[in-house]
Amino acid sequence: MEFAELHGWCMTPRQAIALQKALAHRVCTESRLPQNLRHVAGVDVSFRRGDSLFHAAVVVVDLADMACVEAVCAAIEIRFPYVPGLLSFRELPVVLEAFRKLRSTPDAVLVDGQGIAHPRRLGLASHLGLWLGLPTVGCAKSRLCGEHPPPGRRRGERVPLVLDGTVVGTVLTTRDGIRPLYVSPGHMMDVPGAAELVLACTGRYRLPEPIRRAHQCANEARQRARSDINSPFH
DNA sequence: GCGACAG
DNA sequence: ATCTTGTCGC
Numbered sequence: 001m002e003f004a005e006l007h008g009w010c011m012t013p014r015q016a017i018a019l020q021k022a023l024a025h026r027v028c029t030e031s032r033l034p035q036n037l038r039h040v041a042g043v044d045v046s047f048r049r050g051d052s053l054f055h056a057a058v059v060v061v062d063l064a065d066m067a068c069v070e071a072v073c074a075a076i077e078i079r080f081p082y083v084p085g086l087l088s089f090r091e092l093p094v095v096l097e098a099f100r101k102l103r104s105t106p107d108a109v110l111v112d113g114q115g116i117a118h119p120r121r122l123g124l125a126s127h128l129g130l131w132l133g134l135p136t137v138g139c140a141k142s143r144l145c146g147e148h149p150p151p152g153r154r155r156g157e158r159v160p161l162v163l164d165g166t167v168v169g170t171v172l173t174t175r176d177g178i179r180p181l182y183v184s185p186g187h188m189m190d191v192p193g194a195a196e197l198v199l200a201c202t203g204r205y206r207l208p209e210p211i212r213r214a215h216q217c218a219n220e221a222r223q224r225a226r227s228d229i230n231s232p233f234h
Numbered sequence: 235g236c237g238a239c240a241g
Numbered sequence: 242a243t244c245t246t247g248t249c250g251c
Contacts, residue, residue: 045241049243082242084239091241113240123240144240182240 016089020122032188041106042210045091046218056094057217060106073221074098088127108135117169117184129187136186137194170195174202
């Protein structure tokens with residue numbers, strides 16, 4: 001199976017699973033981060049219950065001062081239902097559409113979802129990494145699979161996330177006294193590097209700054225589209 | 235068969 | 242993810 005087969009996105013869950021197994025072999029779990037890491041992107045997707053549109057945003061920030069370098073968003077129709085383990089088939093089309101509009105190329109991409117901490121080692125972050133050929137990190141707010149002891153409650157404390165006897169990620173506390181994040185390499189990234197990058201992008205909030213901004217950006221785009229229905233002029 | 239289950 | 246108001250706490 002080739003990437004081209006994804007163009008239609010008209011797959012059955014069974015076909016999607018077969019494709020994941022094939023693509024998982026292409027994922028690189030060694031760090032390919034540049035020495036001078038400067039521009040980190042965050043991606044997020046937003047949708048509304050009674051609507052059939054997905055909105056995605058990509059925000060690139062400068063790691064030195066968290067200043068926004070570039071921000072874009074896109075909107076397309078939903079083409080796939082939510083199925084745990086098949087999230088990329090639902091969200092990747094709109095995410096790729098947003099990246100198509102991006103003019104700059106980030107050094108790394110933080111994704112709202114899992115990387116290789118996935119039943120077939122191909123979470124949304126890994127799948128996106130393959131498409132983009134860029135280092136990606138999966139940064140999920142809850143667990144999809146794998147086991148771990150409870151991590152410490154202080155910022156920076158972490159425990160390994162183990163799946164089938166393999167460490168596939170890090171359960172990382174990003175703020176004192178809050179629920180941890182499930183951080184795993186997406187593509188061109190290793191387990192320790194993924195956790196360090198997330199920590200480097202996280203300040204006074206639970207989620208890393210690039211993802212927070214993308215989340216905000218995608219929501220604003222969705223609400224603008226919503227209001228345009230009632231007042232298309234303006 | 236039952237429970238788990240990113241967003 | 243989204244539906245939703247106020248509310249308890251640092």
